[in-house]
Amino acid sequence: MRPSFKTWSTPVTHELSRLIPCNLCGGTGFRFHFACEGFGYVRCRTCGLVQMNPQPEVAAVARRYQDAYGADYLAYEQANEASFLGLQELALSDAGFFDLEGAFFAQGRHALLDVGCATGALLALLRDRGWETTGVEICTPAQGYARDVRQLDVRGLPLEENRFPDGGFDVVLASHVIEHLNNPGGFVREVYRILRPGGRFLVTTPNIEGFQARLFRHRWRSAIFDHLFLFSVKTLSRLLIDAGFRVLRVRTWGGLAAGSAPKVVKGLCDRGAKAIGLGDVMILHATTCPGGILRGR
Numbered sequence: 243m244r245p246s247f248k249t250w251s252t253p254v255t256h257e258l259s260r261l262i263p264c265n266l267c268g269g270t271g272f273r274f275h276f277a278c279e280g281f282g283y284v285r286c287r288t289c290g291l292v293q294m295n296p297q298p299e300v301a302a303v304a305r306r307y308q309d310a311y312g313a314d315y316l317a318y319e320q321a322n323e324a325s326f327l328g329l330q331e332l333a334l335s336d337a338g339f340f341d342l343e344g345a346f347f348a349q350g351r352h353a354l355l356d357v358g359c360a361t362g363a364l365l366a367l368l369r370d371r372g373w374e375t376t377g378v379e380i381c382t383p384a385q386g387y388a389r390d391v392r393q394l395d396v397r398g399l400p401l402e403e404n405r406f407p408d409g410g411f412d413v414v415l416a417s418h419v420i421e422h423l424n425n426p427g428g429f430v431r432e433v434y435r436i437l438r439p440g441g442r443f444l445v446t447t448p449n450i451e452g453f454q455a456r457l458f459r460h461r462w463r464s465a466i467f468d469h470l471f472l473f474s475v476k477t478l479s480r481l482l483i484d485a486g487f488r489v490l491r492v493r494t495w496g497g498l499a500a501g502s503a504p505k506v507v508k509g510l511c512d513r514g515a516k517a518i519g520l521g522d523v524m525i526l527h528a529t530t531c532p533g534g535i536l537r538g539r
């Protein structure tokens with residue numbers, strides 16, 4: 243049997259699913275993309291978005307992150323906390339986030355929201371750097387941990403149900419979240435609504451056009467039951483632009499999964515993938531307003 247390098251996921255179940263139109267362009271014409279055991283992906287003939295179809299319904303997806311699987315998810319996040327935090331810091335640095343802090347703080351802009359904040363490790367770090375932090379985490383055990391252990395302001399529910407005020411945040415972060423959502427378009431529009439003019443959205447997600455996705459296809463580490471959408475730089479950029487954002491910077495990283503090749507080969511692939519934009523994961527840095535603060539780009 244081939245070794246599995248796939249990311250943690252809730253197990254495949256036969257939840258209530260239905261065929262959905264393309265979440266990006268509304269198209270209903272699809273090409274088969276690839277199938278995994280128990281689920282499969284199609285590519286929109288019009289815009290190229292790759293989505294799981296048929297797709298489990300909202301209530302079924304929400305239930306995955308509670309109860310027994312919620313505890314499993316928290317354990318997974320805790321076991322990998324240091325490495326995930328290191329990757330997130332590096333991604334934010336690559337995307338130019340830390341260059342912004344001085345200009346934002348000088349203007350009294352400190353309000354930051356991390357959607358899908360897990361154990362709150364990144365939020366705690368950013369709080370220590372001077373940000374006024376809020377988190378959203380739908381996994382109840384992870385939310386409780388971030389609140390009780392790290393004393394963070396972490397809300398439950400999906401983002402849209404929190405009813406944050408218009409323009410209440412200067413920065414919104416969402417790392418490895420958007421691919422889990424039934425309606426990524428609605429999510430991006432909500433982020434736009436709660437950001438101030440000139441606010442920033444930094445969104446991280448696996449890259450379906452990356453080297454690993456092309457090589458491994460259905461065996462790709464990110465082709466998992468919990469990933470309802472698999473974005474490329476092009477499809478995610480279009481989703482952001484359609485919501486009103488301007489994309490300022492795109493970075494990708496990761497050539498081969500850890501353990502899948504000798505260290506020297508992996509190192510070469512990692513550097514090559516990053517240099518040519520074929521990395522396994524991508525971060526897009528977008529602003530709400532073309533006339534917003536662009537210092538620190």
Ligand SMILES: [Zn+2]
Nearest residue numbers: 264267286289
């Ligand atoms: Zn489409």
